[in-house]
Amino acid sequence: CGFENPPDFRICGKCGEHLEGSKALPAYAKRAPRDYTPPFLVKKVLNSRHSIEGERKLVTVLFADVVNFTGISEKLDPEDVHDIMDGCFEILGREIHGAGGTINQYTGDGVMALFGAPVALEDHAERACYAALRVHESLERYRLRLKNQYSIDFRMRMGINTGLVVVGAIGDNLRLDYTAVGDTTNLAARLQALAKPGQILVSERVYRSAKGRFKFQKLGYIKVKGKEQGILAYVLKGYHTKPSYKEVHLKKIPFINRQKELNQLENAFDTSKKGIPFMVVLTGEAGIGKTRLIEVFIDKVKPQGIRTFWGTCSPLGLATTLHPIIDMIYDYFGLSAQGGDSVYTRAIVPHLDDRALYPKVKALFQLLEEIRLSDEKAQQSSFGNKREIFRTIRDLIITATSDHPLLAVIDNVQWMDTTSIEFIEYLFESLDDIPIMVICAGRTRPSQWGELANKVEMCLKPLNREDSKELLDSVIGTRLLDQQISHKIISNSGGNPLFLIEIGNTLITRGLIECDETKCIVTVPLEKIAIPD
Ligand SMILES: Nc1ncnc2c1ncn2[C@@H]1O[C@H](COP(=O)(O)OP(=O)(O)OP(=O)(O)O)[C@@H](O)[C@H]1O
Ligand SMILES: [Mg+2]
Numbered sequence: 001c002g003f004e005n006p007p008d009f010r011i012c013g014k015c016g017e018h019l020e021g022s023k024a025l026p027a028y029a030k031r032a033p034r035d036y037t038p039p040f041l042v043k044k045v046l047n048s049r050h051s052i053e054g055e056r057k058l059v060t061v062l063f064a065d066v067v068n069f070t071g072i073s074e075k076l077d078p079e080d081v082h083d084i085m086d087g088c089f090e091i092l093g094r095e096i097h098g099a100g101g102t103i104n105q106y107t108g109d110g111v112m113a114l115f116g117a118p119v120a121l122e123d124h125a126e127r128a129c130y131a132a133l134r135v136h137e138s139l140e141r142y143r144l145r146l147k148n149q150y151s152i153d154f155r156m157r158m159g160i161n162t163g164l165v166v167v168g169a170i171g172d173n174l175r176l177d178y179t180a181v182g183d184t185t186n187l188a189a190r191l192q193a194l195a196k197p198g199q200i201l202v203s204e205r206v207y208r209s210a211k212g213r214f215k216f217q218k219l220g221y222i223k224v225k226g227k228e229q230g231i232l233a234y235v236l237k238g239y240h241t242k243p244s245y246k247e248v249h250l251k252k253i254p255f256i257n258r259q260k261e262l263n264q265l266e267n268a269f270d271t272s273k274k275g276i277p278f279m280v281v282l283t284g285e286a287g288i289g290k291t292r293l294i295e296v297f298i299d300k301v302k303p304q305g306i307r308t309f310w311g312t313c314s315p316l317g318l319a320t321t322l323h324p325i326i327d328m329i330y331d332y333f334g335l336s337a338q339g340g341d342s343v344y345t346r347a348i349v350p351h352l353d354d355r356a357l358y359p360k361v362k363a364l365f366q367l368l369e370e371i372r373l374s375d376e377k378a379q380q381s382s383f384g385n386k387r388e389i390f391r392t393i394r395d396l397i398i399t400a401t402s403d404h405p406l407l408a409v410i411d412n413v414q415w416m417d418t419t420s421i422e423f424i425e426y427l428f429e430s431l432d433d434i435p436i437m438v439i440c441a442g443r444t445r446p447s448q449w450g451e452l453a454n455k456v457e458m459c460l461k462p463l464n465r466e467d468s469k470e471l472l473d474s475v476i477g478t479r480l481l482d483q484q485i486s487h488k489i490i491s492n493s494g495g496n497p498l499f500l501i502e503i504g505n506t507l508i509t510r511g512l513i514e515c516d517e518t519k520c521i522v523t524v525p526l527e528k529i530a531i532p533d
Contacts, residue, residue: 006190006225037102045102045118049170056166057117060124060206061185062101062132063192064092064158065110072152084146084154085109091138099131104178110156110192112185117167117178122286122443125162125209129236132158132200133214159192160236161185161203183224190224191233200236207234213314215240253474253501255296257467258289261458265297265439268456272437273405276454277428281413282441284460287498290441293460294409307401308332309408313415313442321419324410325393332400364392386419390426397427398434405435413442421446428453462495471497475504476513480520488526 003012037045066072066088073081092111096103101115101124113131116124139156146154163184168177183190191201207216215237221230265280272278282290298308311328397406410416410424424438425448440449449455463471468490473479493499507513512523 003186004225005186006193037097045170048120049118052118052120052167053169054167056164057120058124058162059114059116059165059184060128060160060162061165061188062096062113062115062128062158062160063107063110063189064113064132064135064156065107065192067155067157067197068153069109072154075152076150080150084150087142088139088154088156091142092135095134095138096131099127099134101127101131112189114178117165118170123209125160125206126213128160129200129202129206129210129214132160132236133238136198136200153197155197157192157195157197158200159188159190159195159202160200160206161188161191162205162209163187183227187224187231190222190231194222194233202234202236204232204234207232210236213240214238253471255292256463256471256474256497258293258296258460261293261460262297262300264456264458265293266301269301269405269407269437271454273435275433275435277431277434278437279424279428279449279455280437280439281445281449281455281457282439282460283443283445283457285496286443287496288460288462289497290460291411292497294411294439294441298407298409301407305404307404307406309397309406311408311410313410313412313417313420321417322389322423323417323420324413325420325423328408328410329393329396360392361396364389364396386422387426390423391430393423394427394430398431406437408436408438410438410440411442413440413446414444416440416442416446421448425449463497463500464495465490468493468495468500471500472504475501476508476520478513478515478520480515480518481513482519482521485522485526492526 005012066085072084076084089106089111092113093103096111096113099115100119100121101113102119103111103113105112113128115121115128115131121127135156135158139154143154146152161184163182165178165184168179170177187203191203195201201219202210202216210216216234217237219233219235222233224231268278268280282293284290298306309328309332311324311326311331313324313327397408410420424440427438440446445457462468469486472486472489473481489500489503493503507522513520514523515521
């Protein structure tokens, strides 16, 4: 494509083609994406390909590469190198596909993966970060094995960037042709090349999209061809721990309206209290207020003496079997990550009247702990006796809450793993005459749940102008904001509460509002204020 690549690039940073003069590619690197993409993704790509060909898409690109691959290849037999790389690609494939990305290309000793195309994902940057961390975690075990077996130090480096690409043709073999707009892929490759062994470097854009869920360390400016100033880079360090309910709750601004939705939830809850298990599926775009609505609803019905379980799915748990269900149970019993027998006894036994459940629950907790710590274990154990596990979890939930109506919340179901979805189905099929309501909230819903009998679907819509104004006023702490300005902010926000809060906070924290007795104005043109993506 004529792009001038830095000397250490083996594939073009602009178009992804292998560069002339780069090492002959081993056979595994020549496979087409269709050969290594899991069937469910193949179907998704083929179904959507014609609709996205020619489109400009915002995507996140991840490059992963083995450190000192040449040195390793020289030291070992080609067959051993082949086996080692096979194991490595298996890990990369599992984690990247598990997070919803696709591997577009093997680079000989690594991969280039795309998140957000050809499969559309709105949280592509977070997913790429998640995949990268998971790859490192899995590689850590693999690395120890290879150290013992071959006395080599096997590590990868990764680079992640978000930017635009124009999607070209998507072949039957699933290879996606694309043209990067600006330096989308080039910068990801550059970051990868600069990363230290075991390090994940990301661009500022990735940092901004993913900082809510991941920890980063600012690295500073790195030199990139064609950019005078250099590019701000960050090191991806790990996951944020989930903030507690209380922490989140403290800094909330007053809740606005949503009366109709609260009534709907209350009606459903009244039905469930009569012993008719009820499911509410709550959907709506990011930041529209799903989580907050449920919190407010819980506060409202709490005085009735209910028991609540709250489980959160996250992209971090996407590939972990039963993640939100385990989260829900741990949350209810106040268990920490380090369980152990004594914790189990202290936390759970007082909740169980039915002594017959003790040994079963104890076994269940050991299993859940194993699942939490290792996916491989989950794959082996949870499928052998899944029904037994489901039954024990159900019995645990019911027994622990036998004398109270029960409200179970599963939030962020767009990231729910398939076993958890099955569990919820099982729970509904197998419950009778139990006062339980389950609220499943997410940006999208799992498609399976069409069949459930007592189910209501709610889609949370944007706030209207009046409510948006009230929210904005309450964030900036005055009702005197100039009408034209508030009009413009509200129009831009599309009635999304998160957006209104972010923009209001930006105005306040940067001191951009000036007031006299009658009116407040914003001192810079609104276009100049960075608006979150
Ligand atoms: N009706 C409301 N009144 C006041 N604040 C609100 C309202 N709805 C939402 N918010 C606030 O807006 C922000 C985003 O809401 P929330 O986290 O509930 O969104 P969400 O739909 O759960 O988004 P996501 O899909 O990202 O989880 C929060 O700070 C929340 O407190
Ligand atoms: Mg939410």
